[in-house]
Amino acid sequence: MRPSQRPGSRRDLAERPPHGAQREISREVGCTEGRMPTGEQLLAETEQLKKALERRPIVDMARGVLMAAWSCTAEEAWQILVHVSQHSNTKVHDVAKALIATTQGEPLPARVEEHLPAALARWRASRDG
Known part of the structure; x- marks a missing residue:
């Protein structure tokens, strides 16, 4: 395994959202309890917007x-x-x-x-x- 592929490497850290950002992203897209919406929920929301x-x-x-x-x-x-x-x-x-x-x-x-x-x-x- 190359050093850039190890967990905790700079590359791995750069790809992760900053602390707390995932929770913020989840709230913005209508997630509950920190879970991302399902495809079904996204389709329903898309239909409502249409x-x-x-x-x-x-x-x-x-x-x-x-x-x-x-x-x-x-x-x-x-x-x-x-x-x-x-x-x-x-x-x-x-x-x-x-x-x-x-x-x-x-x-x-x-x-x-x-x-x-x-x-x-x-x-x-x-x-x-």
């Missing part, structure tokens, strides 16, 4: 609809969408799709229509107060 990227433009368009209709900021539009989503037990993406559909003459679903006025009233109160 869905999020597909849905993001729809949510952004709905924010734009609210911003144009109510002269609110992007953050305020987001808060309105979240409020309606939480109180109507509807995913933000579905609330966003429903709002966008209204620009094409579609009616809002009843559960969204029921909670949108309350979200707008709450936004107005926070803006005026």
Whole structure:
């Protein structure tokens, strides 16, 4: 065995992450108890990220609809969408799709229509107060 291949050699030490770095890396990639995620966990996370990227433009368009209709900021539009989503037990993406559909003459679903006025009233109160 060559000296550079022995455990504890400079080469071996250079290839290892510094003390505590492995734990930090593990936390960053979603590991629990210092264990690296399984391939299955990484695939599931990848799928979630793909869905999020597909849905993001729809949510952004709905924010734009609210911003144009109510002269609110992007953050305020987001808060309105979240409020309606939480109180109507509807995913933000579905609330966003429903709002966008209204620009094409579609009616809002009843559960969204029921909670949108309350979200707008709450936004107005926070803006005026």
